[in-house]
Amino acid sequence: MKFCLISLVLLLVVLCAFECSTPASTPSTPAPIPIAVESKPHVGPKLNGLTMVAPPKPFPSNPMMHVQDVHASWISVIPYAFTMIGNPSVRYAEHGGQWWGESPTGTATTIKIAHDAGIKVMLKPQVYVPNGWTGSLDFATNEEWEKWEAGYERYIMQFAHIADTTHAELFCIGTEFNNAIHKRTAFWTTLIDKIKTVYHGKLIYSSNWDDWDRVPFWNQLDYIGLGGYFPLVEAETPSVEALKTAWQPIKERLKAFSEAQKRPIVFSEFGYLSVDNCGWRNWELEKGITERKINEQAQANCFEALFSTFHEEPWWAGGFLWKWFPNGQGHEGYPERDYTPQGKIGEQMIKLWYAK
Numbered sequence: 001m002k003f004c005l006i007s008l009v010l011l012l013v014v015l016c017a018f019e020c021s022t023p024a025s026t027p028s029t030p031a032p033i034p035i036a037v038e039s040k041p042h043v044g045p046k047l048n049g050l051t052m053v054a055p056p057k058p059f060p061s062n063p064m065m066h067v068q069d070v071h072a073s074w075i076s077v078i079p080y081a082f083t084m085i086g087n088p089s090v091r092y093a094e095h096g097g098q099w100w101g102e103s104p105t106g107t108a109t110t111i112k113i114a115h116d117a118g119i120k121v122m123l124k125p126q127v128y129v130p131n132g133w134t135g136s137l138d139f140a141t142n143e144e145w146e147k148w149e150a151g152y153e154r155y156i157m158q159f160a161h162i163a164d165t166t167h168a169e170l171f172c173i174g175t176e177f178n179n180a181i182h183k184r185t186a187f188w189t190t191l192i193d194k195i196k197t198v199y200h201g202k203l204i205y206s207s208n209w210d211d212w213d214r215v216p217f218w219n220q221l222d223y224i225g226l227g228g229y230f231p232l233v234e235a236e237t238p239s240v241e242a243l244k245t246a247w248q249p250i251k252e253r254l255k256a257f258s259e260a261q262k263r264p265i266v267f268s269e270f271g272y273l274s275v276d277n278c279g280w281r282n283w284e285l286e287k288g289i290t291e292r293k294i295n296e297q298a299q300a301n302c303f304e305a306l307f308s309t310f311h312e313e314p315w316w317a318g319g320f321l322w323k324w325f326p327n328g329q330g331h332e333g334y335p336e337r338d339y340t341p342q343g344k345i346g347e348q349m350i351k352l353w354y355a356k
Contacts, residue, residue, distance in 0.1 A: 034189040035196065036219045037203070042264035046311070047170075047318030048354040049074035049122065051269065052110065054101025055329035063326030064117035070347060071354035075114050076122045076268075076320040077168075079107045081155050085132045088144040090151030094158070099330070104162060111166040122320065124172035124206065124268070125159040127152070135178035135208055149187050156191065160199040171199050172225065172268065175206040185216050192220045206268035213257055224263050228270035228306065228319060231280050237298045238279035243305030246279075251309055258315040267319030270306065271339040274299040274346065282339075290334050300345040307353040321350060 050067060052075045067075060079102040081092035092098070100106040111121050127134050139145045156173065163171040173192055174181070181188050195203065204225040207215050212226040232238065232246040258265050272278040273285050275292040279302050285292060310316040322339050325331050331338060341347040 034217065034220050035193050037222055042223075042314070042317040045073060045318075046316075047074045047120075047122075047266055047320070048072050049076055049318060049320035050324040051076040051078065051124075051271075051320050051322045052324050052326055053330035054078060054080070054099050054106065054110075055326055056099040056101070057329065058100055058106070058109070059113070059329075060327055062113060062117075064113055064119055066326075066342075067114075067119060067324070068117060070351040072119065072321075072350075073354070074120045074122060074169075074318075074320065075110075075324075076124050076172075077101075077107055077110050077114075078124045078126050079103070079159060080126055080128050081152075083127050083129050083134075083137065083148065085129060088139050088148040088151075090127060090148065090155050092155050092158075101326075101330070104158070107159070108162055108166050111162075111168055115167070120169040121166075122170040122172060122204070122268075123159060123163040123166075123168040124175065125156055126172075126175045126206075127155075133176070134180075135176045135211070137177060137180050138183070145184060145187075149184065153191060153194070157194065157198065160195045163201065164199040168201060170202045170204055170223075171195070172204050172206050173221070175268075176208045176211075176227065178208055178211045181215060181217070189217050189220065192217060204266060204268060213253075218261050218263060222263070223317065224258060224261060224265045225268035226265065228267035229282055232302075232305075233279040234277060235279065236276040236293075237295060238301060238305075240301050240305050240308070243279055243302060244309055247305060247309040251313070255313065255315055264315055264317040266317045267310075269322045270319045271322035272299045272302040272346075273337060273339055274341070274344055275337050278302060289337055292337060294336055296345040299341065300349045303341070303346050303349040303353070307349075311353060311356065 048071065050072045081090050083090055094104055101110060114121050139148060160171060173195060202222040204221055204223040205215060206225040206227060209227050209229045218224055230250055233242045254265055273282050274294060274296050275285060276295045276298060277285060278298050325340055325342060341350055
């Protein structure tokens with residue numbers, strides 16, 4: 001999914017930020033065989049998660065109280081880095097230029113506050129491509145790819161260290177790199193092994209809704225992660241029954257894939273805008289979002305259908321709702337239409353299902 005998550009001012013600052021450009025190692029011998037993870041079924045409660053938007057400033061009050069109010073047991077923490085189209089670099093301004101919640105200090109503080117409240121954490125470092133998408137990321141030469149990979153490795157390994165020292169329960173190694181993971185598979189399989197040398201918890205990758213069955217390294221990870229943004233029903237206010245019917249063939253495919261891979265599935269992201277037609281292609285609805293008609297019931301129906309379809313499935317380990325604004329911080333000026341269910345009918349639906 002492509003999300004416009006920063007203001008123009010922040011983007012201009014980031015363009016001048018520190019560039020992750022540590023040289024990548026280029027072994028002259030074939031890459032070692034990736035280390036596979038022994039698969040185990042998901043045991044215990046569902047991952048009832050919220051994707052907590054990193055705030056621009058420190059929390060004015062403890063945001064975990066509201067998280068607990070909806071019975072969420074996990075949060076996802078996302079410290080963004082940036083890649084500009086055609087520029088083979090990963091920019092992460094660890095010494096300034098990022099929002100506070102994306103900084104190493106802000107990330108570690110958020111994790112500690114969550115743990116103090118008994119809430120588990122998925123740390124999910126994620127690259128944002130302004131006016132583009134990570135799934136389409138591509139470069140013309142091997143040298144450009146190696147430069148970008150060196151920057152990504154530095155960025156992801158920094159947060160793998162933070163995940164380990166803060167005891168984050170789950171670490172996401174990447175998000176929606178549809179093209180890169182197929183074109184440069186060796187980089188990713190080697191990177192996963194490097195991550196395992198510094199982080200000792202569970203690992204996941206967040207694939208796109210149309211690419212989860214083509215990821216080449218699930219055997220190295222603990223969970224199959226995917227964005228649950230499947231287009232379901234093209235109607236202004238889709239009914240729960242129509243949505244559930246649309247989910248059935250998708251559910252059967254996911255179940256078969258989980259069983260074949262011997263790994264549980266996590267919706268590493270899922271969500272719906274609170275506007276007309278949100279049971280269809282939400283990424284298209286993001287265009288002109290401020291002009292779209294608010295429809296809280298449509299969003300709530302989509303939540304109800306998703307949980308009714310998957311909650312009782314033992315191979316479905318849960319998911320992370322996109323997105324949640326701590327103390328109301330971090331939104332882009334249209335929270336009444338955005339993916340967050342906060343203060344909407346959908347919040348009560350989330351609370352109901354997360355209490356189960």
